[in-house]
Amino acid sequence: MDTTLIVLTLASILADSAPLVFAVIGETLSEKAGVTNLSLDGTILLSAMVGFAVAFTTESLVLAFLAAMLVGAVVAAIVALSSIVLKLDQIAVGFVLTLLCGDLSTFFGNPYVRQPGPAVPHWAIPFLADVPVLGKILFDQNVVVYLSIVLIFAAWWWIYKTQPGLQLQSIGERPAAAFARGVNVNRQRFIYAVIGGALVGFGGAAYSLLVKLGWSYHHTYGIGWIALAIVIFGGWHPIRAAVGAYIFGGLQSVSSFAQSAFATLPTQVFQTAPFALMIVALLLVSNESLDRFFSGSPLARRVWNSLHGAPPGALGTVFEQE
């Protein structure tokens, strides 16, 4: 394999993983605040459909992404309010929304099936794109890809380097302590869930306007579940989650190479592989015996601890602020 091919592959992994990056960062923010938005698979389907439909009818990509973000925000708001105000189980509401949004996308998306439509245009950053190797990979893309990379570091900076970010961690870990310090826990949770949902919606539109152009029945094929698993795999850390998304994107492009190389293997193996991989990845990061294995030597433990993380202490629970 020569350098140009490697560069082109890396560039395409970066581009194809962009929707997943938006989704995992959005969900990480939401879960950091304590709200599990399980509806991701439905939200991504519905926002991908709405994004494409709006772009198709109005020919405005800005409107398309805004509409998709609105869809994601509304779904997340339902999950958050049902938990905060109605004290309902986030998993139950999230799962119902997964199915409902999927069916809504099929029902309303019917007229747009297999219609040729707009896509996010390519836009190389002047000068930077001319840098050898790195320029081709990082700066010869489109605006959505640039935004996805900025978002990873912005989320990391916000969570770990700012005062409000510290509050965000506290409402997910120890809501009672945060409340005692004067933080309005439930309002903050709502805000982060909605922002997270909007980012997921943005990712959905990015999928239908950037990666797999257009709309078809169950267009995004389980990507929302993969995103939820990557959040766990990433240990609720934005950079590690993004790395997870890129590893996943990388494996997908490897598998498409493999598919042409091993034409005799049935295609179902390759379609099923991401989900089998998801189970194996979760098994690796959540297994107790590995924990024990690595705690033997201090160095191994440090490496292992940097590779996986624990969920926020109060994830998925209701906080009574009285």
Add this chain to the structure above:
Amino acid sequence: MEEHTTRRTSIVSDLGWLIGPVVLTLVLTTLALIVMGADPLKAYVTMWQGAFGSAEKFSSVVDAWVPLVLCSVGLLITFRAGLWNIGIEGQMVMGAIFAAWVARTLDLPAEVLIPLILLAGALGGALWALLAGVLKVYGRVHEIFGGLGLNFVAMGLALYLIIGPWKRAGIASTSGTEPFRPAAWLPNFPGLSVGPIEIVLALVALVVVYFALRGTLWGLQLKAMGKNIRSAFWLGIPTQRYALSAFGLCGVCAGLAGAEQAIGVWARLIPAISGGYGYLSILVVLLASFTVPPVPFIAFFFAAVTKGSIALPLDLQIDSALGGVLQGMLVLLFVLSQGVRSRMR
């Protein structure tokens, strides 16, 4: 006497709290139809006739009712233990695969073959469910992700078998395998697509699970575990084994549903053999508030909506996903209204 009246008022207020979500669901689906430029009244009439227009159509509703009931009672067991068995869809598929394997391999008279096929289906579903259970109990992989991943793997396996080793002579087609030998088919009532065996199977499952959850120590301990797994463990309940038993029994129900679809409805293995009934059963159980008695009625309503909406694209060029929209909307609004209700107390 007094207890009797309070029970009656609670049923009345239960029904009252059901009317709100039902009316709002109808308003919203009607709006959705208007947005798509369809005549709502015509759409509802089409759905009604698609479900109840003839004896054949009604029997196809029962075809959907059977797996919905089987999966729902299975899910009641796992929910009682506090487990989200989303892998039920794949457990149905695995049941169908095991059933298809027996139906294709053994050349026996129907009286022996059909029980063997159903047993194989139950075994396939149970094994696949236990795999999700083992991942949960020993691997600490949340059952939602373990189960969901296994769903995709089971569906991939079914598709692989259909266009690979089990393909029809000469042509590899995703429409399904060669039909099974007639001895493997579940007998039907004359002229209909449904027969006595599957109906009895569903009813027996309902009764057995009702009494197992209500009247046995196992059921009570399962409930304790679902309410608070930590205190159940300290009380001496072997929670890991109980979780596995709940998974296994739910898998038996799902596997039976898959086998029944394979030999009772399609007479062959098709890629979409589970028909989404597993996921739909989760909605049935949520709407039944995790109790057994409402399940057969809700399952019947959902089966009618599912089968009725199949006629929509043919007659009115509306997507049949309207049925799913209606079911999902109803359950969402019901769950939300229950939240409002308990806040008002």
